[in-house]
Amino acid sequence: MAAPELLSDEGYRADGRRPAELRKVRARMGVFAQADGSAYIEQGNTKALAVVYGPHEMRGSRSKALPDRALVNCQYSMATFSTGERRRRPHGDRQAGELALHLKQTFEAAILTHLYPRSQIDIYVQILQADGGNYCACVNAATLAVMDAGIPMRDYVCACSAGLAEDTPLADRSPEEAAGGPRLVLALLPASGQIALLQLSARLHQERLEAALEAAGQACRALHAVLDRVVRDRLREVTALLGD
């Protein structure tokens, strides 16, 4: 896949977006009443659902309880109908395990776990439709769900992927662009600018890392603005419902 196919002469990408443009984001909080917190997000055609339970007592082996912090337990699963061909195993395969570990790492950095010693916070994410940017959609959905559950967090966690077409960084790669070039996934805490997770696949020359990182950072901040609006709308809605 040569770079010119990723970016047309006028500067448009394969799906008509500009290089720094994100796919359309729609999100809702509080979709399930029975869970402590839940959220649903659509980024383009990728649909992800996140559900949070906790903090509650450690289930299972109590020896894994941390004496000064809460344990964050994440599970990532893809619905059998999420990809083009029916998937046999929704969770339990290696990719799901790895992504669950990444989610755990990301949220342990953001949640103020020292407030809940010897307890457990469960985050379950499910991809309903996979169309590129699975991990990013999961992180964004889980951020909203954790906020919906009322668990204190340092900041939002916004994740976005970025790629490179020749020298132009592309934000929020779609699966058609996935074949060409290196891929960078960034999970950022926007207010402080701290990075919770940075993943790079394929090779990238170090001179081009800055540009790609900057593009991913900008995309995360744009996403933060969108998610912020969703959270504030939800706050207004909840306050109006309770008749304050």
Next chain:
Amino acid sequence: MAPPARYCVPGERLCSAEEATAGSGTYTRHGFIFSSLAGCLEKRSEDSGLPVVSVVRDAESQLLPDVGAVVTCKVCSINSRFAKVHILYVGSTPLKSTFRGTIRREDIRATEKDKVEVYKSFRPGDIVLAKVISLGDAQSNYLLSTAENELGVVVARSEAGVQMVPISWCEMQCPRTHTKDFRKVARVQPQFLQT
């Protein structure tokens, strides 16, 4: 209509640490106070010192039993060495999911700890007021104690299924069959006594 509340989101900088002290729902970093919850900003002025800034949510988030908190629990099983309980309320807030706790034999009473019999202090199904003394270690759950006058059995049913009436700190009587049962009874608060 109340004035429109100011909404805060996690990561939003509220004020500097010199202007106010951090309350619940906030954290301090680099000399500034940031919000850690998505909710309404509340500024309470304390008489001594700086005002307290906190962020409150409409729905109460899960509270965890903390050391020194008085909890209401239900006895689920007893043993010659301890009683296992389910913690239902912390203070007056109900918990969404129950936590498990243990009351050891030596923590049931303050005096004559070696002469205590667990069977004569608690029975399964009793509602007990206890205080958290430890969050527990790798092997145990929350450790609770009833070694005070105001702690102990509050509600108990006799074998006939009727709620018993306390007659002393160690006995309760069934109003229907008039049989006396041994329990470690909590002292009734004076405002609840009918005279």
